[in-house]
Amino acid sequence: MKNKQRVLSSVNSEFTTTQWMVLKDKVGRAWYRFRRNPISITGGSIVLLVILLAILAPYVTPYPQHAGAFTDFLNAFQAPSKSYWFGTDEIGRDIFTRVIFGYRISLMLAVIVLGISVPLGVILGLTAGYFGGIIETIIMRITDVFLAIPPLLMALAICAAFTPTIEKAMLAIASIWWTWHCRLVCGITRSIKTEEFVQASWVIGDSHFRIIFKDILPNCMSAIIVKITLDAGFVILVGAGLSFLGLGTQPPKSDLGTMISYGAQYLPTKWWPTVFPSFAILFLILGFNLLGDGLRDMLDVETGGI
Amino acid sequence: MKRFSILLVTLLVLLAGFGCVGQAAEQNILVMSVNQEFGTIDPARGSDYTELLAMYNIYSTLVFPDSAGVSQPKLAESWTASPDGLTYTFKLKKGVKFHDGSELTAEDVKFSMDRMLALRDGYSWLWSKIIKETTVEDSYTVTFHLSKPFGPFVSTLPLFSIVNKDTILAHKEPGEFGEFGDYGSHWLSVTETEDAGSGPYKLKAHDRGHKIVFERFPNYFEGWPHGDKSVDEVHIVLLHENATVKMMLRKGELSLVDHYRTYEDYQEMDSYPNAKAIAFDSSYIVAAKINTKIAPTDDIHIRRMLAWAFDYKMVTDVIRKGSPQARGVIASTIPGHNPRVFQYHYDLDKAREEMMLSKYYPNIPDVVITYPSGTEDRRKMALLLQESLTKIGVNLVIREEEWGRITELVTTVETTPNICITSQTPTYPDPDALLYAMYHSDAAGTWMSSEWLQNPIIDQLIDQERVTVDKEERMHIMNIIQQIIIEDCPDIFIDNMVVHNAMQNYVMGLTWRPIMSAWYYFHDLWFEK
């Protein structure tokens, strides 16, 4: 591990002015590096753009009602034109509008999955790495078993057992995802455990709880942040795969994977219901990956993976 | 880098060279697409449309329906029924050969029925409570002894295939059936080149999950009226992707396309210069089956509201152009259809009126609708209904489900959704096939009976028609049943789905028969090249 940032915990657990200035300086420099890196700029812009579009969806789309209960069979399969930028689908709905609303679902998927799996994985990883011994062995073996199954298969099995809704898909993915963060944090914890400043806290008599959250966790943060960004992309990718296989949202909502799956039947003559959502999802995932990569360079972190 | 690009170029050249694999086709080979695997080709076990397809071509049955659904003699030359309806005697044709050359006799018929009932699989339930015993009178006469009269008995016989007793016993393995061992089940489940049939085609190859191949049986007892133009080999290929199917048809790699593609696909395939699409008025009924026992659809006014709120014309004129709107539960192609049954039409005002008469008004609870995933047209129908209902203030919740899940949801009243859109075709060409399966209390708990009708009057009427042997009387009773059904409104009867098939222009002779897969009888076909 290179260039760890040492964040000393003070006895009163308060940030002194010097520490504030140090932090501001660090953030300023990081931002500078971020700005100069074309990869992170591109990634960040893409992600920001999509998030804005998704939030403002009802206002920026030409036919917001097409995202709901709407049919117009007489206008089905219109090719891309001035009135329908991405054309219409088999129900006669504007594809551009539905793609933007589809982004909402993709982003929500990422938020929920990571919101569940990251805290879970981090806590378990901290515990395993810090306490070591039998606790670590048990936790690590459990993660091994979960990792032995391709996530898609596991998610499929869980999803297919119940009503195939997007929520079940999210839960299914989250049930596997925590393992990555767990392993990551465990590894970092183990190496930091032996550092001097942690030893110092021990000597002072800080409780385990304080040591974990004041000394160890902050040092994991950069790696976790980078991983979350990269994960967002991957989670959306897996989610798209699941909905492509038919385990996604219910009509009339459509997430991007489902749109591609429905549209694939009409290839090659009616290519637009498939091609535009495909590029849309590629765009978003690419954005997250670029951003994550840029962040990693910026924070100079090894996540021990891709 | 240089070495790499040289390698790449060489590879490409090799590809171009070796890619052209042609096949000299002196034989008439029919290549057909299906979208479902062949689970089993044991005729006593099969019940899916692909399994039946194999059965009708490899095996023969006593009778076989014609285009109007009337059972015509096939292996049986003639038959008689006793006046009390408890005994049916069949006289078999002489000189019918199995694929191994031996003759088909009454022994084989008895053996086949005993086997069917013993294995308790596939369609055995049709006869398990009805046939008491099968006896052989002489080599060409066999009698079925029934425990109670069963009006539609002869109509159900197309589902009963005759297997070669000697072949089966020659391949038997240890099993639970005493001297019959396992009745040859294991052999039939693993063989890829053999069968025990007497049908127009023999099994040539079975590449599970991919394709199955039949080859012509020259000594088929019905002969080959089209001589050289008949189909010599049939390759049935599993293809899910509609786009692939279309392309292969266009390129000439496919000869016949199944009926499970989208309506738009058939339009497109018809426009290809080398192909045509044909349509059959089928016996399929597409209905939105309403659960009559849970809120809010337990209220007849809500059900009628739904029937008035559906835009039938959008289906018959746009979504599936050419399909006639359904009139009652029995399609007009089945003998026994009642043409005077009331028919709803799209009228939001009437829908609103019914809604206001309902006990749930003004806060109508959500109505949940389900259909099997992968069915495009039914999704469109669900969306159509949802839009209409939104206009009158009712919320329709759409839940697309895997077929397996649907069959499981419908096993109890509480879990059956309010509405379930399915298409069904009678298993045998008699209205009883649908009436019993959909509305009789004994048939509750299946996807076909998700209405949970449980109406004692209907039950009684159905029981009556089943034991009535006189045709006229049966039809009369079934007409009454259809009237009562439409008044109780347990379904939105949408349309009688027109069945489309697409094929090369030179494929001729595909003949409609109104039971599942029976029109894929390749003996009918010939090539006009």
Add this chain to the structure above:
Amino acid sequence: MKFSQFLIRRLLYSILVLLGLSILIFTIARILPGDPARLALGPFAPEEQVEHLRHKMGMDKPLPLQYWNYIRGLFYGDLGLSFVTRRNVALDITHYLPATVELITMAIFWVFVIGVPLGVLSARYKDGWLDNTSRVIAFVGVSVPPFVVGLIGQLVFSYVLGILPTTGRLALLTPTPPTITGLLLLDSLIAGNFGTFGDALKHILLPSFAVAMTGIGQITRITRAGMIDVLNKDYIEAARAFGIPDCYVTFKYVLKPSFIAPMTILGLSFASQLGNAFLVETVFAWPGIAKYGIRAILRKDFNAIMGVVLIIGLAFVMVNFIVDVLAGYIDPRIRIQEETIEE
């Protein structure tokens, strides 16, 4: 620790994982709501017929007993009967597995044949146009869903350009070569049937590439990073200072250590290839284990689900085992710090 000790530890660990996996999947499969017996027999089968099938499948016994019977059966190669095909699942799997093995093998081939050279050249000509292009390709590779690659590839190469077939392993009328390995490419070569070989090759091109896309992206970046790391090392500078020619330096001193990096993620890459295979097999109607598995899940074919998951788990564990052992063999440091969580 000694190498043999290392080996044994790894082996025991793998078996433990497999056991855990089997329990997990068994429990999930059995508690999944759904009645596969009813599903298999159709809606009209009378209850007693369904009961009969359930009894035959052993579904009426208590859960732990079912599990024990199942594990016992495994040792006899009996994976239970599939509800759908009524045959031994083991038979079904041996039928479908080769197709997927062929697909993934071909994909891994692409990953190394394209990914590694690209990564090496990228590092060699760092910040040049080649480096930038390959970095873009790598990014897109890890960002694009494999079914999108498949669909777009199909659209462009099969429909528009018409030079590649759309689905399947062989053209419909091409005879299948006699089955020896089940891998069509091998079997057709063994049979000396070059026409079939070419046809099989044409069919596997697009699907394997779609599966490989993510892997290519990953390997390129890892190789590049690894190589840059090595290139900065002192001993390389020393070698150059001594006047050793560049080519020699690259191949003898740089390449070998750079291989460690891509190899460590081989296990991970294999997992992602497998996941990709699920999606790609659907797009290309590839009759492999993934399609079989999906169908089993959707039709609640318990024994088939178990069989598929176990086989995949087994393959995964085996691959990881081999990779770990190889890595431990090549790099003694790994043996020493046994549990590096560097995945």
